[in-house]
Amino acid sequence: MSNGLPPAQETRKKKARHQNPQLRVVFDTNALYVTPTSIGSASDLVRKEIADLIAEAKYPDLDILWYFPEIVRHERQYQMQTEALKLRSAINKIERLLSHNLALTDKVLSDHVERKINESEGTLGLQEIKLDHNKVDWGVLINAASYRLPPFSAGEKEKGFRDAIVAESFIQLVAESPKTPRICRLVLVTSDELLSKAVDNRISGLPNASVLPGIDELKGLINTLVSDVDEEFIAGLIPKATKLFFTLSDSKNTQLFYKEDVQSQIREKFKRELAAHPEGTTFRSNGTWTINYPNFSRKEGKRIFWTSRIDIDAEVGNVTIERESIGAVNMPSLKDMYEGQVIFGESEKPQPIVHGWIQPPNYISVPVAGTRVLSPSGWYTTTYPKENKVVTQKGKDVYEVLWSAEVTQAKMLKKERIEGIRHVEVNWQPVSP
Secondary structure: OOOOOOHHHHHHHHHHHOOOOEEEEEEOHHHHOOOOOOHHHHOOOOOHHHHHHHHHOOEOOEEEEEEEEHHHHHHHHHHHHHHHHOOHHHHHHHHHHHOOOOOOOHHHHHHHHHHHHHHHHHHHOEEEEOOOHHHOOHHHHHHHHHOOOOOOEOOOOOEOHHHHHHHHHHHHHHHHOOOOOOOEEEEEEOOOHHHHHHHHHHHOOOOOEEEEOOHHHHHHHHHHHHOOOOHHHHHHHHHHHHHHHOOOOOOHHHOHHHHOOHHHHHHHHOHHHHHOOOOOOOEEEEEEEEEOOOEEEEEEOOEEEEEEEEEEEEEEEEEEEEEEEEEEEEOOOHHHHHOOEEEEOOOOEEEEOOOOEEOOOOEEEEEEOOEEEEEEOOEEEEEEEEEEEEEEEEEEEEEEEEEEEEEOOOOOEEEEEEEEEEEEEEEEEEOOO
């Protein structure tokens, strides 16, 4: 039966009625990239985990749009340019070696970085949020900067201008988007607490906008939206899932993390990953393991699948050998040396030695801490090697445990089991000197 509309308008109205809901995801700088530690990572616009998520997040009933504020793009471009320009000295050496000008000027390198970012944006489908300066209340922003209100950090020096621009960009996108949650949801992904607080204050009362602290929480939201489950239902199960997998307050005997000895499984299965360190470093030390709250993955019948992320703090760096002096030593006679006595400095306190022998005339050699020190006989200063570890980068090595449990009619979880463990990624940040 016709509704009186022309055929073209009727078709458009039907399409509008059946349009998929949207999820608009905005990335902050700290969620988007990792400070590069090698030439290879310098070319990446986003972390591998984010690139994989964007590539895989294709759903018939949900359209996901990916954004980052223009200032985030320029921040990443600056970082990549900085890494590219570090190659200048190497390029100069090659040119001298070949007696040939490669024409790779600073401008050419910077232009290549810009083109690389544009290509990556197109491949990933990332859209830039262009800030409308006329819609920013600069008086409020200046006051926040003056009095160190979020996202500005407290202290003598004002810090937080870029975060403030990120906040304004997200707020403008929210203002331009549909307000009904079933039609459009918006999330800002950031681990910056002050930025989160500033944005939360601005979107308070809006049911379709929120802030998420990381990629794991974003995955949980997406999985909930595309599953045939209610958000409140999953939210009610998360505390129970947390208690079932790992919590500090309960008995280890009841927790899946301990019952399945997940830590040992990771150490055994991922030996190579746990020992890997960036090029140019010689050692790695692993520290604290952090077990995050579980996130919903999917539902199959009565079985609910969860992911629990484990972050391992790690340090990498290089070992330097230093020589440390142990003071002036006096060899009064060869007799004392062969009797295993040596007199140290001003204290004149006898100290045992392992053994001694005579070198060519007037030289005595004494092994000290595994080294041989040659000096004219009499008073002299001896040294021994000291190994010094210098940490150059700190990072997080991320693993994800997929597990499941059955949900009862009383909304309890039982019959839990591990489904699999995978390595997500490792991110390194340089240590400030």
